[in-house]
Amino acid sequence: MLLAKVIGNVVSTQKNQRYEGGRIMLCREIEPNGDESDNTLLALDSVDSGEGDVVLIAREGWSASTAATGKPGAAIDSAIVGVVDYVDLLPDEK
Secondary structure, three states: OEEEEEEEEEOOOOOOHHHOOOEEEEEEEEOOOOOEEEEEEEEEEOOOOOOOOEEEEEOOHHHHHHHHHOOOOOOOOOEEEEEOOOOOOOOOOO
């Protein structure tokens, strides 16, 4: 699982019937402290996230497929499985 920020919505005129009704979001990976990385990915949204949301993404086929479509077997690499309200980090040790 990883943290990411939703940076856009992908519009598709045709998609596999298993993904009907699903939204594909463009996401940028972030560090727990909020720093953005250069890595971007597509993820099928299962929690109605929106642009600017910090989200939790499952990056394993079986989990992503089940979370996004409600049934296993769809070819999905990444699925948004949660919207993050905040990240509470422990203070740095001295």
